[in-house]
Amino acid sequence: MSDASSAAGPRTAAVIPAAGRGVRLGPGAPKALRALNGTPMLIHAVRAMAASRAVSLVVVVAPPDGAPEVKTLLADHALPGGTPSGSWGSTDFLVVPGGATRQESVKLGLDALPQGIDIVLVHDAARPLVPVDTVDGVIEAVRDGAPAVVPALPVADTVKEVEPAAPGEPEPVVATPERARLRAVQTPQGFDRATLLRAHEAVVVGEGATDCAGLVERLGEPVVLVPGHEEAFKVTRPLDLVLAEAVLARRRANDGF
């Protein structure tokens, strides 16, 4: 198995879609710019990608009118040894404005990738606490030949499929999928660059997917899962912020992070 904890190997970039509003989190700044333990969520997410020695470039897809602010944030939070703008230590970064949907934002990030990148991770800014071992596990699986790799966890709840109902009306259940075969998928999702580009270019208007792996599935290419991590959860609703702060407090107590 290829070792992603070494900088050697195919060049890997991470695209971080961070252009969402965060409607489900409630009123306030765009979600990626809201603070977690005093630091913007996006900065936690960029650090999580830069923590992998295999990741040489991070492309941040900023809120459409927020690219200058994001560039300033990245410069303000540069790691010791990084240049004032453009890199954190050995990790370079680029900032591009995003689009109206996650899928559009990811595509804008992909369009900004330079030549020479062979592996692309796509990672939600809204999953700021993913551990580096999870990131490296995804990269290793792509290096070992899988064109699309997704970190995932077994589903804890029983899941029902429903028939859409009028607002306020009870929803009729049509099926209960076998839980043992269901997985909740996380990010970073990792791809062979050419496969991911082909998947995005093949999208039919109005027939997108909620994750990039869903687009690769439509190509008929194989998608495989590797173990996700409970700390890679997505900050979506207000209670998730409470959980994220608690995870950071536990990390500080355990190892002074």
Ligand SMILES: Nc1ccn([C@@H]2O[C@H](COP(=O)(O)OP(=O)(O)OP(=O)(O)O)[C@@H](O)[C@H]2O)c(=O)n1
């Ligand atoms: N137009 C969009 C919409 C979403 N995202 C990004 O996609 C990731 C996952 O999306 P989600 O958690 O659904 O974020 P929001 O769209 O911001 O949330 P909401 O649906 O509550 O508004 C986030 O990092 C978000 O910033 C993006 O880059 N561009």
Ligand SMILES: C[C@](O)(CO)[C@H](O)COP(=O)(O)O
């Ligand atoms: C990509 C993702 O985080 C995988 O779970 C998820 O599909 C994003 O969906 P959202 O509707 O943008 O939250």
